[in-house]
Amino acid sequence: MLLDIEDLTIELPAGAAARPMLAEVSLRVGRGEVVGLVGESGSGKSTTARAVLRMLPEGARASGSVRVDGEDVLAMDPARLRRHRSRTVSMIFQDPRSAMNPVRRIGDFLTDPLTRVLGLSRRDAVVKAAELLASVGLSDPERRMRQRPHELSGGMLQRVVIAAALSTDPDLLLADEATSALDATTQAEVLALLRSIQEERRRAGSGIGTLFITHDLPLAAAYCDRVYVMYAGRVVEQQPARGLFADPKHPYTRGLLECSPSLGDDREPRPIPGRPPSLSDALTGCPFLPRCARAEAECETWAPVAVPLGGDGDGSERYGFAACRRLELVSRSSA
């Protein structure tokens, strides 16, 4: 398994928060797979991605494991960690402008990692940078390299960021709301580009894995192979994308689908009532309980566990799981 996060819990120093930022998160991404991570703001998506780079908040304590190609990122020595961050994993953020120095040229943004990380000569780096820009669909790469960020549109800049992310030939791509700031047409183009890169690498035998973070569940269901749903620092459901979209099991997942404006049909989006808990809210029982239309008294003391869905009932990637007490009752009664 390319990325294997197991029981990851991240806690801030005593007194800074009433509950962990992440609680017992387990998540896997295989080579060649595009895996979605979905949830409202504050659910812990970015914290999960940052943990893959071991970029934890000051003083935070982590338990569990984050393995990339079998090696635990939490146990890497500084030299290994530097290589991991610069070669093995690349991250694409939402706002390409904030990832770029506004006074430097596009070319420098690309040639920097090529000379610094891969050790290419300046001349070879310029040639490779132009090839990379062409490979992400930018016309006239030589001219683009001389331009500065404000001369390019948001969609073009995101292509530059993708080219830079791929320049070091990473195994794992972390895309954190990578298309959220783009209009619908540009978003579709950038997603098609990411897919084609994924396909190309797979055919070349060097499959990369992508963790695609978004708050947009229908988008994740359309774009990804599998999707994890997070709530209050926990994974509450995982299913293959088609299953999640057609038959969401957790009430929160259903709520996310019903409140989505991008469903493309005539239904009015229905917001989930209430707000997600903040880090200062201590949680007991099911964390979704205050917002759940189907909650029962017993949910107040229910410790969340992953309930396997269908198939051979092992909660594997293929069939998925959801952490809801009502599902647990159903699965127990049918066992």
Ligand SMILES: Nc1ncnc2c1ncn2[C@@H]1O[C@H](COP(=O)(O)OP(=O)(O)OP(=O)(O)O)[C@@H](O)[C@H]1O
């Ligand atoms: N450096 C930090 N120090 C303290 N708390 C933090 C820090 N970073 C994030 N948090 C808190 O941790 C929780 C999870 O945040 P995170 O950014 O992972 O959520 P998210 O799902 O990615 O949300 P968004 O979509 O808004 O980025 C939130 O309550 C957030 O306020």
